[in-house]
Amino acid sequence: MVKRKRIESGAGDDSCAGTKPSIHNFSLEEKCEFREKLITWFRENQRDLPWRKHLSNPDVDQRAYAVWVSEIMLQQTQVATVVEYYKRWMKKWPTLQDLAKASLEEVNEMWAGLGYYSRGRRLLEGAQKVVQEFGGKMPRTAEALLKHLPGVGRYTAGAIASIAYSQATGIVDGNVIRVLCRMRLIGASSTSQAVQNKLWSLANDVVDQDHPGDFNQGMMELGATVCTPKSPSCASCPAQSLCLAKAQVERNKSKNGNKLGIKDSIAIPDIECVVEKCDLCLPENETWDEREGVQNYPRKAGKKAARVERTSVCVVCRRKRDGERQYYLVQRAQKGLLAGLWEFPSLKVEEEEDENSDHSIHKVLQSSCGLRVPAAIQSTHVGSVEHIFSHIHQTYVVQAVEVSEEEVDDSRVHTESCRWVTKEEFSSAAVSTAMKKVFKAYENLGKKKISTMDPGKNQKSITSFFKKK
Incomplete structure (x- = not known):
């Protein structure tokens, strides 16, 4: 018993x-x-x-x-x-x-x-x-x-x-x-x-x-x-x-x-x-x-589903006369999500907008920081990058564009909240994990395009592949 x-x-x-x-x-x-x-x-x-x-x-x-x-x-x-x-x-x-x-x-x-x-x-x-x-x-x-x-x-x-x-x-x-x-x-x-x-x-x-x-x-x-x-x-x-x-x-x-x-x-x-x-x-x-x-044990309440968001992101690369490559960063507001961190120019896609709305490179730059590039320059589609925050499932639709030092106008931009950085400076800057993923996707695209080239026929640099013909 x-x-x-x-x-x-x-x-x-x-x-x-x-x-x-x-x-x-x-x-x-x-x-x-x-x-x-x-x-x-x-x-x-x-x-x-x-x-x-x-x-x-x-x-x-x-x-x-x-x-x-x-x-x-x-x-x-x-x-x-x-x-x-x-x-x-x-x-x-x-x-x-x-x-x-x-x-x-x-x-x-x-x-x-x-x-x-x-x-x-x-x-x-x-x-x-x-x-x-x-x-x-x-x-x-x-x-x-x-x-x-x-x-x-x-x-x-x-x-x-x-x-x-x-x-x-x-x-x-x-x-x-x-x-x-x-x-x-x-x-x-x-x-x-x-x-x-x-x-x-x-x-x-x-x-x-x-x-x-x-x-x-x-x-x-x-x-x-x-x-x-x-x-x-x-x-x-x-x-x-x-x-x-x-x-x-x-x-x-x-x-x-x-x-x-x-x-x-x-x-x-x-x-x-x-x-x-x-x-x-x-x-x-x-x-x-x-x-x-x-x-x-213990029992937990059902987890609230993360809200879904989409954001257009533009990686702008500037080629200087000495051959150095720099990338444009914008500082986020001092309050809210990722407060004070640096990121590539971005524009949130509002819920009421069509997912396929035209978020051109010029629209993203103008809305996020006011940076101007020649109207004739078009962007290259890098791809989508997903990142999960605690309460947000974020998808970044990434575009990239390369310009020469003479082709970009940042004279009207507030320098305190915007800056050009080298790859090394980007690596040590206060940027989020999400932006590091975006930059990695950008670099991977360049590597992929270089690997598909015929080295015996074409020795163009990676920079040319971020411009559409």
Whole structure:
């Protein structure tokens, strides 16, 4: 006979339909066990990441700065991508005071390719504010960080405060959501207000009072390396004995085994919620999928489809008298998507326009920057380049044109927001990944045309192939 016991927990300050749902809280004993096991595991298994090397710095402001930079970079970005960016950033601006002296152009150049460019701008604004208004001293609590630093939300404030200042405050990010939802069988949508409130309540309730930094890093590390979205390594999880999702998997295995006449003496907890209508449990219209196991948790709301946009882009190449080739860039507005970054002259195709509308090179240039090229010059169609932003599926319809130094008129263009750059300067400029894709498509077209030439009959340079006959 399978022994069963009901898990009762008196901890937690959230209610569910007026009653504390026991399975969604940690008991005092569970909290103590979780803290001890998680911190021990983290100290033995933590990854060697560059920002963790700064945590031994006796200067608390330097510790906070290091955590701040890493957490902002890690927002919606994979660790493997962030590592090199972080190293370059800290080499160029090792202190908060160094960053405060930087220009937005320098920050954008350093951030180029990392995405979500407003993050870099807000780091700069925050550093300047700390230096100018707080004498270079970072706010010392999560509440003060949240209040005073631009771009710092509840999670980032909690991470800085707990890791750099040892403030006993919880944090909730994607990894923590996954860990807590599986441990406490929270099956409602993780984006719902009820679930968000509960997760923050749990995080603040369970955080280790003496070692909050190691505990919070341990929670994130556990979610990133063990309690992963797909194929989690439950067998190597230090908290598996406390995980109710794993217990549910074992319970179903036991139940199925009993149907086959296989007896089990393992004590399987009764993990049914005591509340009839619970805002945290798996909705009644959604059933547990045995094939998914612990991956049934957390549940996410349906992702909103990205809006579709099309943009005409023109790569203008200028041949100088000395043979140097330069490309024309325009700076985007200082607010909005890709704020302050440089791009090739572009013109968005409005929804009401026909997809095949004539967006000639002259129309794109006139509308985006006012650059003038002779009317007789026509463009070469490079092709389409697709790029996915977090909320936009963008298609760039790329054209290219080459002109001599005498054929282009930029006398009426504001030089502050437009400039000519060489290929090398383009590579190091503050341009988006999307524009790098556009330039690559442009170069590939040239290489393709050169490769199809008969070298014995025609030795024309690549430049001639970007003009239509």
